[in-house]
Amino acid sequence: VEVLSVPREGTTFRLTLPLSLAVVDALQVRVGQERFSIPLSDIAEQLRPERQQLRKLNGQVDVLCLRDQTLPLLRLHQLFEIPRAVTDPTRGAVIVIDHAQRFAIGVDGIDAPQQIVIKSLSTNYRPVPGLAGITLLGDGDLSLVLDVASLHQLAFGRASC
Numbered sequence: 001v002e003v004l005s006v007p008r009e010g011t012t013f014r015l016t017l018p019l020s021l022a023v024v025d026a027l028q029v030r031v032g033q034e035r036f037s038i039p040l041s042d043i044a045e046q047l048r049p050e051r052q053q054l055r056k057l058n059g060q061v062d063v064l065c066l067r068d069q070t071l072p073l074l075r076l077h078q079l080f081e082i083p084r085a086v087t088d089p090t091r092g093a094v095i096v097i098d099h100a101q102r103f104a105i106g107v108d109g110i111d112a113p114q115q116i117v118i119k120s121l122s123t124n125y126r127p128v129p130g131l132a133g134i135t136l137l138g139d140g141d142l143s144l145v146l147d148v149a150s151l152h153q154l155a156f157g158r159a160s161c
Contacts, residue, residue, distance in 0.1 A: 022118045028111035031076045032085035035143040037116055037135055042148045044098035046110055049089050064094060064104045074155045075106045099148045118145050129154045
C-alpha cells in the first residue's frame with residue numbers, strides 16, 4: 001500500500017498486488033496421498049467410468065469412450081509416480097478436460113471446488129512441466145495446481161489426440 005498526498009490537491013491510495021498471484025475457482029482432487037487443483041474453467045465434466053467405457057489403443061494408450069468420442073486417459077499416478085493411488089479408473093473418478101485438446105484425467109477422488117490463490121512455481125522455484133503453481137488450502141494442506149495445456153503436452157506429446 002502506498003499513500004501519495006499533495007497539500008490542497010488530495011490523497012491517492014495505491015494498492016499494488018504481486019503479479020505472481022492469481023485467484024481462480026478450482027476443483028480439488030486426490031491421487032494417493034497428494035492433492036491437486038484443476039481450474040474449473042478447464043473442466044467439462046466429471047464421472048466415474050464404467051468398465052465398457054475404457055479401452056487400450058494399440059495396446060498402449062488408455063482411452064475413455066464417452067458419447068461417440070474417444071478421449072486419451074491420463075493417469076496422474078503414473079505421470080507423477082504417486083504411490084498408493086487407485087489404479088483402476090472404475091474405482092476412482094475421471095475429469096474431462098475441455099481445452100485445446102479434449103482429454104480425461106484419472107484421479108482417486110474429488111473434493112469440493114473452492115477459490116484458490118495460485119503461487120507460481122516458475123517464479124519461486126523453477127518451471128515444472130504439468131504444474132502451474134501451488135496453493136495453500138483452508139485446512140493447511142498444500143495442493144499442486146495443474147497446468148492442463150502443459151500437462152497434455154507432457155503426457156501425450158505434441159501430436160493431437
